[in-house]
Amino acid sequence: MKKTNRLLFIAALLSTALLSSQExxxxxxxxxxxxxxxxxxxxxxxxxxxxxxxxxxxxxxxxxxxxxxxxxxxxxxxxxxxxxxxxxxxxxxxxxxxxxxxxxxxxxxxxxxxxxxxxxxxxxxxxxxxxxxxxxxxxxxxxxxxxxxxxxxxxxxxxxxxxxxxxxxxxxxxxxxxxxxxxxxxxxxxxxxxxxxxxxxxxxxxxxxxxxxxxxxxxxxxxxxxxxxYLKNSLTEDESRRGWRLLWDGKTTNGWRGAKLNTFPELGWEMNDGILTVLASGGAESRNGGDIVTLDSFKNFELSVDFKISEGANSGIKYFVDSELNKGEGSAIGLEFQVLDDKKHPDATQGKNGNRTVGSLYDLIRAENKGNSRGKNFKGVGKWNNARIVVKGGHVEHWLNQVKVVEFDRFSQVFGALVEKSKYEKWENFGRIPQGLILLQDHGDKVSFKSIKIREF
CATH class of the missing domain: 2.60.120.560 (Exo-inulinase; domain 1)
Incomplete structure (x- = not known):
């Protein structure tokens, strides 16, 4: 071995020994x-x-x-x-x-x-x-x-x-x-x-x-x-300290009722192994067990929900819901984070400019990447995805798997103009009530939810 190489080898050994001895x-x-x-x-x-x-x-x-x-x-x-x-x-x-x-x-x-x-x-x-x-x-x-x-x-x-x-x-x-x-x-x-x-x-x-x-x-x-x-139906110490709480305990119907009932639906929903699932019933809107809503109302909040859709499924996570607005057929009325199989469900091509695709403010604002990543970061059908909704006064954000996809002011003229051109135009003060319920939608397709948690500001 040449002298130079031998010196380098010894130096490397000494460096390795020193590193191993430190901490x-x-x-x-x-x-x-x-x-x-x-x-x-x-x-x-x-x-x-x-x-x-x-x-x-x-x-x-x-x-x-x-x-x-x-x-x-x-x-x-x-x-x-x-x-x-x-x-x-x-x-x-x-x-x-x-x-x-x-x-x-x-x-x-x-x-x-x-x-x-x-x-x-x-x-x-x-x-x-x-x-x-x-x-x-x-x-x-x-x-x-x-x-x-x-x-x-x-x-x-x-x-x-x-x-x-x-x-x-x-x-x-x-x-x-x-x-x-x-x-x-x-x-x-x-x-x-x-x-x-x-x-x-x-x-x-x-x-x-x-x-x-x-x-x-x-x-x-x-x-x-x-x-x-990503812990299932549980909070970390940091989350508890910051005011997060579980909206669903992973086991019981506590805190929830049917949107048009005083109790939780007897049919159409099941709870198994910490997963809350709305069952398939032919794709009709709120015709089986019906939507479920929280007992509590919310004003300023950050909501996080994990959801998993089956092939061709349609559902939604609604907020600022007034369950008294629609007592007839169909879903309760409120702002909606769309949950959808964009590739297989026809609703993805309806509405205007893709405003009924996953993550969108349903029928109002299309979900699109607001950062510098690629696409909406949807993980796919049959996989767990995360919906995050942040509301501070009039400012509202939708996040899909930690990527912002929608941002708007619900008190702005722009929002009002969008409502006037949507299916919600007949509902007075739509999306602008001071506070409202949170809803998980029964649209007749199998969709699962877990780790439903919220903190209020």
Missing amino acids: NWEVLFNGKDLKNFKQLNGDAKYEIKNNELIGTSKMGTPNSFMATKNEYADFILEFDVFVENGLNSGVQFRSLSTPEYMNGRVHGYQCEIETSSRKWAGGVYDEARNGWLYPLSRNPKGRKAFVPGQWNHYRIEAIGDKIRTWINDVQCANLVDDTTAKGFIAFQVHSIHDESLEGKTVRWKNIKIKTSDLQNSRKAIDGDVPEIS
Whole structure:
């Protein structure tokens, strides 16, 4: 071995020993070989140069993953990454690859690495499973953390059901999710479909992990970064502190009644394993069990509802509902967050300019992406999606899976003009009552709901 190489080798060993001795960190990638890793799915090229793990993009291959042979449950992971402009990448964690799931397809949490204009680097994506769990659409500060064209420092804390990320010491994600508790870590080279991206690289270095003394090693949380929780029918400590409460307890009919009844409907709705489902009955509006409404009325609030639609289904989440307005056939009257299978239900092509599609203010304002992501971020039929409705005075927002899709002032002239040209024109003061009920609609199609929660301002 040449003297220069020998000195570099000794220096690397000393650096590794020093790192391992500091605060119980373990070197995950030694800068010399990949004996503790295995490549999964795609066949993009991985190599080692200058103590860096380098992945090179390749046309015609699916996503490639250089995965640890060991699995990790609770940990803190840090690394530096440099990605060439135009590429999308990520680091998987608590991820799995099993024959019974999509023939070995890597799936699980991914911390995003990207250079696109939407700026969601540092967000959490659920690869090949649930899609975006924590996009940065609600964290403008986090969207500025990643700097293209330079090395960026990442930190991922996965401790219990709390998953938090930082880039360059700026917090990006604050996620609560308990889908997977343990899995491998993997470095992704994303598939490409543009020949101009072939041969571009993503490089990682200084990859280290900590699996002990985690509670004492946590970084302080940025209070401006919203916590997003996917826990089923339960509240986190942070949610309780901020005034959230469950509108449905996951078990009983407490707090709800039929929109045209004094009690909960005897037919048409079922509760099973923490899921509230309106049953299919031929697609007619409010003809079976009928709509259900809250016993309480609400004025200024933030509402979050997880919903899952069956193929071709139609339903809705209504607010500012006055259940006395319509005692005849059809649904109770109120503003509506549309819940719909846009591809299979004919209502998607009715109304005006798509104002009856999923996430829309039904028959009034079309849902469309208000940020810099792609499309409305709908996860699909048969998957859980989240509806978020925020009302502060006249200002109202619809969010679909954490992406804003509708924004309006219910007291504005523009809103009034929209109502005058809609099916609601005959209802005096529509959408402008001081407070109202919240409603889940029976439109004769099978739709499920869970994790229905609200906080009032």
